[in-house]
Amino acid sequence: MFDTLKRRSIIPGFGLTMGFTLFYLCLLVLIPLSVLLLKLTAMTWQQYWEIITDVRVLAAFRVSFTTALFAAVINAVFGLMIAWVLVRYQFLGKKIIDGIVDLPFALPTAVAGISLTAIYAENGWMGALLHKIGFQVAFTQVGITLALVFIGIPYVVRTVQPILHELEKDIEEAAVSLGAYRWRTFHAVIFPELFPALLTGFALAFSRGLGEYGSVVFISGNMPMKTEIVPLLIMTKLEQFDYTGAIAIATTMLVISFLLLLLINYIQWQSTKKTLRH
Numbered sequence: 001m002f003d004t005l006k007r008r009s010i011i012p013g014f015g016l017t018m019g020f021t022l023f024y025l026c027l028l029v030l031i032p033l034s035v036l037l038l039k040l041t042a043m044t045w046q047q048y049w050e051i052i053t054d055v056r057v058l059a060a061f062r063v064s065f066t067t068a069l070f071a072a073v074i075n076a077v078f079g080l081m082i083a084w085v086l087v088r089y090q091f092l093g094k095k096i097i098d099g100i101v102d103l104p105f106a107l108p109t110a111v112a113g114i115s116l117t118a119i120y121a122e123n124g125w126m127g128a129l130l131h132k133i134g135f136q137v138a139f140t141q142v143g144i145t146l147a148l149v150f151i152g153i154p155y156v157v158r159t160v161q162p163i164l165h166e167l168e169k170d171i172e173e174a175a176v177s178l179g180a181y182r183w184r185t186f187h188a189v190i191f192p193e194l195f196p197a198l199l200t201g202f203a204l205a206f207s208r209g210l211g212e213y214g215s216v217v218f219i220s221g222n223m224p225m226k227t228e229i230v231p232l233l234i235m236t237k238l239e240q241f242d243y244t245g246a247i248a249i250a251t252t253m254l255v256i257s258f259l260l261l262l263l264i265n266y267i268q269w270q271s272t273k274k275t276l277r278h
Helices: 001-009 016-039 045-052 055-088 093-101 109-120 127-130 141-166 169-177 182-211 216-217 230-239 244-277
Strands: none
Touching: 001 093, 001 182, 016 244, 045 055, 045 109, 045 141, 055 093, 055 127, 055 141, 055 244, 093 141, 109 141, 109 216, 141 216, 182 244, 216 230, 230 244
């Protein structure tokens, strides 16, 4: 019994740190979300249903979730590639590229949105070239996806990098020595170890994309039914003093996002459990 208590008190100040953690969660997370849900109870079910089934609201949900999902998938693929290059290869300018990956973390999202719009608009450098072949990026859902890729890719890279650093190359060399081709070695040996971290990066990029506003508001064009995202619609409702509509939309977004993240976390837990068994 004494040894058990002693092991539990290895970290000094556990009670204080645990209390601060609970205080932080309650003050900054649980209480604001509880107030939002409490405000929702002030309206009837019919009022709530009419708001969230409005054609404009449904279109905004479709745009937000579709673009965030596509951007997260792109980030998962190319984020893994970038992390692989940064960990497995040595080349000139590696530290510079490694630092540039974190640029979306430090850069104000509005600046990113303005920059992307200036480049990909019809009179922009890239936009003019793409316009000649009949392809438009700015003020379309493609532009929204591009902005979400820009702000989301660091989450995947920084989540996968530590796992790649910890992977033992001896296992890969053993697989190769047994006759496994490169793709089979990656698919059967490396990827199962990376999948939980890659899924975490995907979830972070996806959730960030759902709530992103600054980098999207400029390049999207904010056209209702076409390129209007949910955060912008909520802001529009607030500017019109339609607090009931804003609360209903925000709460629905919160619940859907929470359920999706819960599903992703469950898949990640199952994947980690399966990996540990092997």
